[in-house]
Amino acid sequence: xxxxxxxxxxxxxxxxxxxxxxxxxxxxxxxxxxxxxxxxxxxxxxxxxxxxxxxxxxxxxxxxxxxxxxxxxxxxxxxxxxxxxxxxxxxxxxxxxxxxxxxxxxxxxxxxxxxxxxxxxxxxxxxxxxxxxxxxxxxxxxxxxxxxxxxxxxxxxxxxxxxxxxxxxxxxxxxxxxxxxxxxxxxxxxxxxxxxxxxxxxxxxxxxxxxxxxxxxxxxxxxxxxxxxxxxxxxxxxxxxxxxxxxxxxxxxxxxxxxxxxxxxxxxxxxxxxxxxxxxx
Amino acid sequence: xxxxxxxxxxxxxxxxxxxxxxxxxxxxxxxxxxxxxxxxxxxxxxxxxxxxxxxxxxxxxxxxxxxxxxxxxxxxxxxxxxxxxxxxxxxxxxxxxxxxxxxxxxxxxxxxxxxxxxxxxxxxxxxxxxxxxxxxxxxxxxxxxxxxxxxxxxxxxxxxxxxxxxxxxxxxxxxxxxxxxxxxxxxxxxxxxxxxxxxxxxxxxxxxxxxxxxxxxxxxxxxxxxxxxxxxxxxxxxxxxxxxxxxxxxxxxxxxxxxxxxxxxxxxxxxxxxxxxxxxx
Numbered sequence: 001x002x003x004x005x006x007x008x009x010x011x012x013x014x015x016x017x018x019x020x021x022x023x024x025x026x027x028x029x030x031x032x033x034x035x036x037x038x039x040x041x042x043x044x045x046x047x048x049x050x051x052x053x054x055x056x057x058x059x060x061x062x063x064x065x066x067x068x069x070x071x072x073x074x075x076x077x078x079x080x081x082x083x084x085x086x087x088x089x090x091x092x093x094x095x096x097x098x099x100x101x102x103x104x105x106x107x108x109x110x111x112x113x114x115x116x117x118x119x120x121x122x123x124x125x126x127x128x129x130x131x132x133x134x135x136x137x138x139x140x141x142x143x144x145x146x147x148x149x150x151x152x153x154x155x156x157x158x159x160x161x162x163x164x165x166x167x168x169x170x171x172x173x174x175x176x177x178x179x180x181x182x183x184x185x186x187x188x189x190x191x192x193x194x195x196x197x198x199x200x201x202x203x204x205x206x207x208x209x210x211x212x213x214x215x216x217x218x219x220x221x222x223x224x225x226x227x228x229x230x231x232x233x234x235x236x237x238x239x240x241x242x243x244x245x246x247x248x249x250x251x252x253x254x255x256x257x258x259x260x261x262x263x264x265x266x267x268x269x270x271x272x273x274x275x276x277x278x279x280x281x
Numbered sequence: 282x283x284x285x286x287x288x289x290x291x292x293x294x295x296x297x298x299x300x301x302x303x304x305x306x307x308x309x310x311x312x313x314x315x316x317x318x319x320x321x322x323x324x325x326x327x328x329x330x331x332x333x334x335x336x337x338x339x340x341x342x343x344x345x346x347x348x349x350x351x352x353x354x355x356x357x358x359x360x361x362x363x364x365x366x367x368x369x370x371x372x373x374x375x376x377x378x379x380x381x382x383x384x385x386x387x388x389x390x391x392x393x394x395x396x397x398x399x400x401x402x403x404x405x406x407x408x409x410x411x412x413x414x415x416x417x418x419x420x421x422x423x424x425x426x427x428x429x430x431x432x433x434x435x436x437x438x439x440x441x442x443x444x445x446x447x448x449x450x451x452x453x454x455x456x457x458x459x460x461x462x463x464x465x466x467x468x469x470x471x472x473x474x475x476x477x478x479x480x481x482x483x484x485x486x487x488x489x490x491x492x493x494x495x496x497x498x499x500x501x502x503x504x505x506x507x508x509x510x511x512x513x514x515x516x517x518x519x520x521x522x523x524x525x526x527x528x529x530x531x532x533x534x535x536x537x538x539x540x541x542x543x544x545x546x547x548x549x550x551x552x553x554x555x556x557x558x559x560x561x562x
Contacts, residue, residue, distance in 0.1 A: 032437045036429065072497035083396060086369075088388035108440060111392070115364060115399065117431040122403045139420050141374035143404035148308050148317065152397040156313045159389060210385040277510050 005271040009050055010065065013168045016074070017041065023120075032243060035105045035113045039078050043096045048073045048183060050157045050210070052190030054268040055204050058260060061194020068128035069138055070187035071123040077182060079117035082110050084155070110112050118146075130193065145185035154178025158233075165234040175216045176209070182207030189270075190195045203256045203259050210256035211273050217249035218277045288550040290331055293344065297324065297330045297355075300348045301526050316386045316394050320359050329464060330356045332492070333471030335549040336485050339541060342475020349409035350470035351418055353402040357427045358463060360398035363391050365436070369558070379498045399427075411474065419470050426466035435459025439514075446515040455499045457490070464496060465489030468550075491537035492554050498530035499558045529556040 024036045056066035068083055078148050085092040085100040086107060102110035125138045142152055152178025154263045165171050187208030217236050224237040224245075230263035253273045259272075260266040305317045330351035331360030337347035364375040366381040367388060374384050383391035406419045425431055435458025446452050474483055498517050505518040505526075517526045534554045541547040541554075 003324065012288035022428060029438050029441050031441055032429065032434065079396075081435055086392065088367075088383075088392055102369075109437075110408075110436055111364055111367065111369055112433055112440075114396075116358075116429040118396065118399060118425055118429035122420055123428055126417055126421035135417045136407055136413045139403055139416075143400050143407060147400035147404055148305060148397040152393055152400065153309060153313065156393055157310050159393075160310050181518045204333055205549075235385060259557065268369060 002271060002275075004078065005268065005275060006196050008268060009046075012053050012070075013046050014069065017064065018045055018072060020071055023124075032116075033114075034099060035073060035109050036106060036116060039082050039101050039113065040075065040117070042098060044074070044078070046070075046074065048077055048186040048213075051183065051208070051269075051272060052186045052193070054272055055187045055190030055196075055208075056194035057263050058204070058269050059191055059194040059200050061190075061198040063231040064203075065130065066190045066193040069129070069193050070137070070186070072125045073182060073186040073189065074144055075117045075124070076122055076142065076151070077141070079114040079121075080146075080151060080182075081087065082114040083118070088111055090160075101194035120281045121146075134192055137192050140184050141189055141192070142267055145181040150177055150181035150185075152182070153177075163233060166239075168239050169237070171234055171239065172213070176213070179216055180209060180212035187211070198232070200263060205267060206259045206274070207256045210252050212275055213247045213257065214253040214273065215276050217245050218279060221246050221249065222279065245275075253277045283552060284484045284557075286556060290327075292349060293331055293334050294327050295522065296326055296344065297351060301352055301520070304405075305506055311391075314396075316377075316382060316390050317397060319357065319385060320363050320382050320394065321398070324354070325359070325377060327351075327355065327356055328496075329467035332489070332550075332553060333467045333474070335473030336468045336489075337475035337479075339479040339485070339544045339546050339550050340467060340472055340475040340481050341545055342471075346411065347471045348503040349405050350412070350474050350562065351467070353405045353423055354418070354463060354467040354470065356398045356402040356405070357423065357432070357512055361400075361427075361432060361463075362393040363398070363434070368393055370440075370495040402427075414545065415473055415476075418473050422466050422470055426462040431458055431466075432460075433460035435462070444514060447520075449517070449520050452515055452517065452520060453494070457494070461490060461493030464493035468492070481544060484543055487540045488537045488550060488554070491533050491540070492557055495534040495537065496553065496557050498526050498533065501531065502527050503560065527558075534558045 008265040018041060023032055027033045027036060035274055052070040052073060053063050053066045057063060079097065082101045084090050085095060086102050094100060101113055121142065122139060125135055128135055138271055156176055157174045161174065184205060187204050188201060196204060220235040220237045223240055224242055253276060257270050257274045260269045301321060305314055308314045308317060333351040333354060334344050338344065362376065363382045365371050367374060367383050374380055375381060382394055402423065403420055406416055406423065409416055435455055438455045439459055442455065465486060468485050469482060472485040477485060483490045501516040501518045502523055505523055534557060537554045539552050540552045
């Protein structure tokens with residue numbers, strides 16, 4: 001990450017953690033406080049909060065206005081990881097170098113922590129000190145991006161279609177739901193926080209969808225570099241090869257960048273789009 | 282159920298099912314449609330929707346205004362049953378005479394169906410054709426009643442404290458969260474749909490909390506009549522005995538009824554409170 005973007009990101013991460021820090025402190029039973037906090041303060045890169053804040057600032061909004069949206073999206077992302085790691089889904093024991101929630105605590109706790117984080121995402125939006133219209137628009141966007149028309153639908157598609165996917169269109173459709181919808185929501189909800197106009201929202205929506213795709217393409221290249229699993233899940237690299245996947249990631253990121261150049265303050269969004277695809281080079 | 286209440290309930294149930302019927306029809310992958318619908322159209326009594334509609338009508342609101350609130354609360358109730366039935370929680374194979382979701386489909390599907398229903402509850406509220414202020418008030422109420430400060434918190438308390446509960450205050454606190462919060466939310470959100478004043482909301486909140494408690498007391502009497510499990514979870518009957526539990530259920534229902542008599546059209550709420558405690562006599 002370039003110096004200036006890095007400094008800005010550190011400020012956002014610090015404010016973000018400060019925003020969520022006091023939450024759940026007085027949860028009862030008190031034994032629930034630790035499992036609730038464990039996955040939220042577990043070393044995530046906060047990609048979605050960074051995008052939400054950058055989108056808010058791109059239309060002239062203050063950073064703090066985007067915090068509830070950033071927090072809600074990050075909690076939805078976090079709950080999805082907690083549930084996905086469970087034995088009945090991916091059965092992963094480790095995440096970010098630490099035991100997963102169902103390993104550090106137990107399966108029932110992981111189930112309830114996920115449920116609580118998902119529910120609290122909507123509480124945070126509804127409690128925010130912004131106009132009711134903005135809060136409703138946030139809830140609508142997040143619930144659609146996270147539910148059966150978005151992330152959960154993509155997860156279902158991934159589980160049911162899984163290794164049978166042989167064409168790029170289906171793979172892209174699954175990813176657009178599973179990871180793309182929430183990334184796009186982060187950007188759009190950040191823009192709503194900054195009171196983006198309808199035209200600006202359309203630009204941010206396009207940017208969000210394209211950055212989400214670029215992110216996935218670049219991720220597949222990174223994974224392919226690390227280890228090659230011929231029997232693993234389908235990926236862009238398997239269908240397109242590394243050079244073409246890398247080329248597409250760059251092209252899609254460039255389209256995202258071209259779109260936001262019409263916004264008043266697009267600099268950070270441009271840097272984030274570049275960072276998304278340059279992580280691997 | 283008395284004749285008039287019964288006829289009204291049937292109308293509400295029919296409209297309620299018609300409200301939810303078209304939803305998820307175009308879910309993708311199409312294999313997700315059946316598991317989503319399975320627990321929602323699974324023979325539930327729709328107690329919470331009935332309460333929401335009755336509360337809306339008690340302040341002069343039309344039935345249809347309460348439907349999004351009724352649906353959202355019922356979906357939250359439904360998701361909680363799907364997740365609670367899973368092997369890592371109560372491990373129940375049957376519910377309402379049918380295999381539970383993880384038995385009819387599989388565990389991963391049950392997890393995702395629950396997540397999707399919970400998320401969609403908030404989408405339904407945000408999409409409703411009522412003022413933004415009402416939608417935000419709904420989301421705030423439901424997210425608090427369903428999350429760590431409500432139902433999930435009560436579930437955690439039930440799991441962690443469980444059989445160690447020996448005093449009536451702790452038992453009541455657990456039940457107030459685990460089942461009471463959502464019943465109270467159903468009533469209050471129905472009132473909000475009918476544009477209840479602050480004073481009316483306070484009355485409905487008191488009624489909801491008391492009907493929730495009466496419901497639990499009466500349920501414990503019903504369970505005690507059916508079979509006696511000395512090693513089962515703590516219950517009001519175990520701590521108070523059947524006669525005193527039955528007396529308290531009646532007394533609390535009467536308090537709920539006394540409270541709503543100040544509302545313009547309290548008849549159905551009164552009948553529902555009576556029905557709650559008379560199911561067992």
